[in-house]
Amino acid sequence: MLHIINKSPLGNGSFDSCLRVAQGGDILLIEDAVYAATSGTATEDKMREAMKNFKVHVLQPDLEARGMADRLIDGVNSVDYGGFVDLVAASKNCQSWL
Amino acid sequence: MSEEESSVKKFMFVNRKAPYGTIYALESLEVVLISAAFDQDVSLAFLDDGVYQLRKGQQTKGIETKNFSPTYRALDGYDVEKLYVEKEALEERGLSEDDLLVDVIVLPRAEMGALMDEQDVVLSF
Numbered sequence: 001m002l003h004i005i006n007k008s009p010l011g012n013g014s015f016d017s018c019l020r021v022a023q024g025g026d027i028l029l030i031e032d033a034v035y036a037a038t039s040g041t042a043t044e045d046k047m048r049e050a051m052k053n054f055k056v057h058v059l060q061p062d063l064e065a066r067g068m069a070d071r072l073i074d075g076v077n078s079v080d081y082g083g084f085v086d087l088v089a090a091s092k093n094c095q096s097w098l
Numbered sequence: 099m100s101e102e103e104s105s106v107k108k109f110m111f112v113n114r115k116a117p118y119g120t121i122y123a124l125e126s127l128e129v130v131l132i133s134a135a136f137d138q139d140v141s142l143a144f145l146d147d148g149v150y151q152l153r154k155g156q157q158t159k160g161i162e163t164k165n166f167s168p169t170y171r172a173l174d175g176y177d178v179e180k181l182y183v184e185k186e187a188l189e190e191r192g193l194s195e196d197d198l199l200v201d202v203i204v205l206p207r208a209e210m211g212a213l214m215d216e217q218d219v220v221l222s223f
Contacts, residue, residue, distance in 0.1 A: 008116050010190060011147040032119030035150065040192020061160025065118050067153040067167075071192070080160075 001025045002091035005033040009043040014097040030059040038071035107218035110141045113148035123151045126223035134176035141180040149187045152198040170200050
């Protein structure tokens with residue numbers, strides 16, 4: 001399944017909640033959650049650990065808006081809005097960690 | 099003390115949210131610009147995810163939202179010159195002063211708290 005997160009990992013518990021509950025599949029980071037896909041942060045290790053169990057995607061326009069495109073963690077898959085739709089369409093179901 | 103002096107108050111705008119995900123950052127900036135017109139003693143504090151507001155290189159074309167980050171560079175022209183950034187918040191996010199689009203004063207958390215104590219008015223965003 002697809003897990004969508006839209007909150008910053010340092011400012012909100014959604015990222016942690018998702019990682020505690022979800023058992024695998026895809027994670028898509030959008031809006032303020034894109035900071036979770038950037039290197040050098042206090043949550044980077046947690047993200048790298050999650051990448052062992054999940055395929056992690058990030059919405060590129062949201063990353064660029066925040067000036068963080070040059071900080072993307074290697075191995076995170078960048079998608080555009082079309083890719084967002086494809087992920088949803090290809091997933092059996094999805095949970096938004098609002 | 100003259101009447102003019104006594105009417106000047108210390109205002110601090112406390113910014114704790116990342117830009118674009120919520121409207122707080124933009125709203126704060128709007129009120130800062132309004133307050134600048136009243137010749138008050140204005141400080142901006144950037145704590146927690148608020149430090150992301152000052153990140154260099156924001157490109158918002160893809161999300162079709164106004165990029166308001168250049169406005170921080172214009173604050174100087176409105177005599178808003180005191181921009182304080184929480185040291186620990188930068189570090190937790192892998193950022194340094196060089197990653198920011200304006201000159202700031204970096205303060206440890208405790209000093210930021212003390213500065214907050216000194217204010218007449220604190221506006222929270």
